[in-house]
Amino acid sequence: MATGRTHRPATRSRGIPEATVARLPLYLRALTALSERSVPTVSSEELATAAGVNSAKLRKDFSYLGSYGTRGVGYDVEYLVYQISRELGLTQDWPVVIVGIGNLGAALANYGGFASRGFRVAALIDADPAMAGKPVAGIPVQHTDELEKIITDNGVSIGVIATPAGAAQQVCDRLVAAGITSILNFAPTVLSVPDGVDVRKVDLSIELQILAFHEQRKAGEEVGAPEEAAGAAGAVPPPPVTPHRAPSGASGAPGTDSGRQGPDGDVPAVMPA
Numbered sequence: 001m002a003t004g005r006t007h008r009p010a011t012r013s014r015g016i017p018e019a020t021v022a023r024l025p026l027y028l029r030a031l032t033a034l035s036e037r038s039v040p041t042v043s044s045e046e047l048a049t050a051a052g053v054n055s056a057k058l059r060k061d062f063s064y065l066g067s068y069g070t071r072g073v074g075y076d077v078e079y080l081v082y083q084i085s086r087e088l089g090l091t092q093d094w095p096v097v098i099v100g101i102g103n104l105g106a107a108l109a110n111y112g113g114f115a116s117r118g119f120r121v122a123a124l125i126d127a128d129p130a131m132a133g134k135p136v137a138g139i140p141v142q143h144t145d146e147l148e149k150i151i152t153d154n155g156v157s158i159g160v161i162a163t164p165a166g167a168a169q170q171v172c173d174r175l176v177a178a179g180i181t182s183i184l185n186f187a188p189t190v191l192s193v194p195d196g197v198d199v200r201k202v203d204l205s206i207e208l209q210i211l212a213f214h215e216q217r218k219a220g221e222e223v224g225a226p227e228e229a230a231g232a233a234g235a236v237p238p239p240p241v242t243p244h245r246a247p248s249g250a251s252g253a254p255g256t257d258s259g260r261q262g263p264d265g266d267v268p269a270v271m272p273a
């Protein structure tokens with residue numbers, strides 16, 4: 001399979017920076033919670049706190065959507081939910097296939113949160129013939145021999161890879177050849193994809209390594225004097241991080257290369273591959 005970039009440019013054609021796009025799901029999650037409580041309006045400060053983002057950044061992000069709120073009233077919650085959902089393409093149904101139905105694939109298939117966010121698990125695919133036909137989360141597992149047909153028949157454009165690392169590139173190549181243009185990769189390997197295919201990588205062990213680094217530093221600070229702690233912290237290199245390129249100018253967004261930082265200092269669990 002041809003190699004190529006794994007990311008879109010830092011700014012999308014519609015003029016919304018990639019870093020803003022990466023924060024939209026955080027706003028949407030906070031707004032959905034407000035909507036469920038029938039809260040009609042919200043101030044930028046309240047929403048920023050709920051989303052874990054700085055309020056100036058939030059206002060700037062919303063200006064890209066053409067949403068400025070009303071002075072003294074704030075933002076209309078329902079309208080923002082609609083606007084952000086539309087911007088993220090969530091007002092339509094996205095069929096998704098999961099490849100590799102082991103521990104992780106089965107857990108993902110059973111996760112109810114996808115459907116409520118517009119992602120329908122259209123098919124489960126595994127290479128193990130013994131699994132073919134067995135239901136997982138009420139969906140019969142299909143053999144990889146059927147992969148291309150399944151993708152075509154269901155009009156799928158998003159694939160999730162939950163196979164062992166050694167199989168991931170081959171699965172990725174088949175998904176892409178069959179027409180998949182977005183991949184969520186859980187396998188601990190870097191995938192090569194052609195231009196036009198987006199890959200996001202999830203690696204929880206990297207997140208744990210980063211937490212371990214901070215735990216170690218905190219422990220050093222408790223034990224030593226301030227200058228010793230500073231020396232210790234300086235002497236400990238940051239944990240290894242999956243190498244990945246990031247779009248320039250996407251600083252501070254989840255899923256970018258900007259020092260493993262989330263929107264306001266959080267470490268993202270999902271990153272570009």
Ligand SMILES: NC(=O)c1ccc[n+]([C@@H]2O[C@H](COP(=O)([O-])OP(=O)(O)OC[C@H]3O[C@@H](n4cnc5c(N)ncnc54)[C@H](O)[C@@H]3O)[C@@H](O)[C@H]2O)c1
Nearest residue numbers: 100101102103104127128162163164165167187202203204
């Ligand atoms: N990203 C994370 O945070 C995270 C967390 C846990 C596991 N993982 C990774 O997820 C992957 C799956 O882990 P698991 O514990 O579910 O493993 P598992 O062994 O339970 O399941 C893997 C499944 O993939 C299937 N498979 C193997 N080769 C295949 C192929 N070519 N095509 C289709 N299916 C194939 C196997 O039959 C099996 O059912 C591993 O790569 C693991 O390292 C990632």
